[in-house]
Amino acid sequence: MAFDRVADDYDRMRGGIERGREAAARLVADLTPGPVLEVGTGTGIVAAGLSELGHRVYGVDLSPQMLSRAHSRLGGRVAVADAQSLPFPDGAFANVVFVHVLHLVADMPTALREAVRVLTPDGRLLAAHGDPAADPDELVAVLDRLGELHPPRPDTPERLDAAARKAGLLPVGHDFAPDYERATSPRQLLESLERRLPPFLWNVDDDTWARVVEPALAELRALPDQDRPRPQQWRVHHSVYRKP
Numbered sequence: 001m002a003f004d005r006v007a008d009d010y011d012r013m014r015g016g017i018e019r020g021r022e023a024a025a026r027l028v029a030d031l032t033p034g035p036v037l038e039v040g041t042g043t044g045i046v047a048a049g050l051s052e053l054g055h056r057v058y059g060v061d062l063s064p065q066m067l068s069r070a071h072s073r074l075g076g077r078v079a080v081a082d083a084q085s086l087p088f089p090d091g092a093f094a095n096v097v098f099v100h101v102l103h104l105v106a107d108m109p110t111a112l113r114e115a116v117r118v119l120t121p122d123g124r125l126l127a128a129h130g131d132p133a134a135d136p137d138e139l140v141a142v143l144d145r146l147g148e149l150h151p152p153r154p155d156t157p158e159r160l161d162a163a164a165r166k167a168g169l170l171p172v173g174h175d176f177a178p179d180y181e182r183a184t185s186p187r188q189l190l191e192s193l194e195r196r197l198p199p200f201l202w203n204v205d206d207d208t209w210a211r212v213v214e215p216a217l218a219e220l221r222a223l224p225d226q227d228r229p230r231p232q233q234w235r236v237h238h239s240v241y242r243k244p
Contacts, residue, residue: 020045021052022180023099023128028053030172030240032124034094039083039115040101044070050097058093060086083111091120098127100236102155104199112167119243125169128179129155130237138223139189139230145216146193149208150200157237169241179236183229190220 023046031050038047041059043066050057051074059074060081061067070078081087083098083105096115105111115125131153134140153159157174164171194217196202204213 017045021049024049031095036095037093038097042066044073046099048073088118092118095124102129103153108154109163116167123243125241127239128236132234132236134232134234142216164241172240172242174239176237178233181233183231185227185229186220186223187226
């Protein structure tokens with residue numbers, strides 16, 4: 001499993017439990033009473049944040065190594081499972097949550113249909129999805145340089161809406177709003193890129209690395225104050241749907 005390779009570094013490089021709490025605080029107002037399933041829970045930071053806010057949260061993920069970290073936060077309420085084949089009975093959850101994971105599942109429409117299956121009537125599906133965006137700065141400029149390496153996203157607002165309708169979901173709301181803050185130094189971003197921690201770098205060939213990635217790394221290395229964090233506020237698409 002590809003995410004096994006980054007499990008040891010994931011929290012440190014992605015903001016850890018504090019980012020999970022920020023994401024949970026953004027989601028919690030749209031939850032309906034009842035148990036929550038987070039699909040693609042990873043190390044469990046969002047699920048732990050929701051648990052701290054009083055919700056009973058379960059998590060599934062394909063990566064055993066990521067889930068070993070989630071287990072320390074959620075106990076036995078985690079399982080290795082595919083979003084397209086959830087190991088739960090029909091109507092088991094009042095809420096299903098996808099946080100920056102729909103672009104990674106092999107078949108988003110199938111994952112949505114499976115989420116609908118395990119939702120109770122009037123249950124909610126919440127998704128943080130699509131390309132996040134931050135105001136321009138010197139680090140964002142480096143990431144923009146790497147934009148051509150990103151595969152096309154299946155989870156744009158338009159594509160997600162279309163797939164949700166076909167799965168039988170009704171729209172409740174959508175916004176593109178501040179979601180989390182991150183303070184990253186050039187050295188931290190450089191380490192992340194050099195180690196190919198972002199998924200879009202995992203399969204980059206040597207020629208493309210030399211043509212696209214190396215100039216971006218050189219730009220990072222040339223920045224002043226390598227250890228000074230640059231604060232950023234990232235905006236994210238949030239969509240909420242209801243099962244009739």
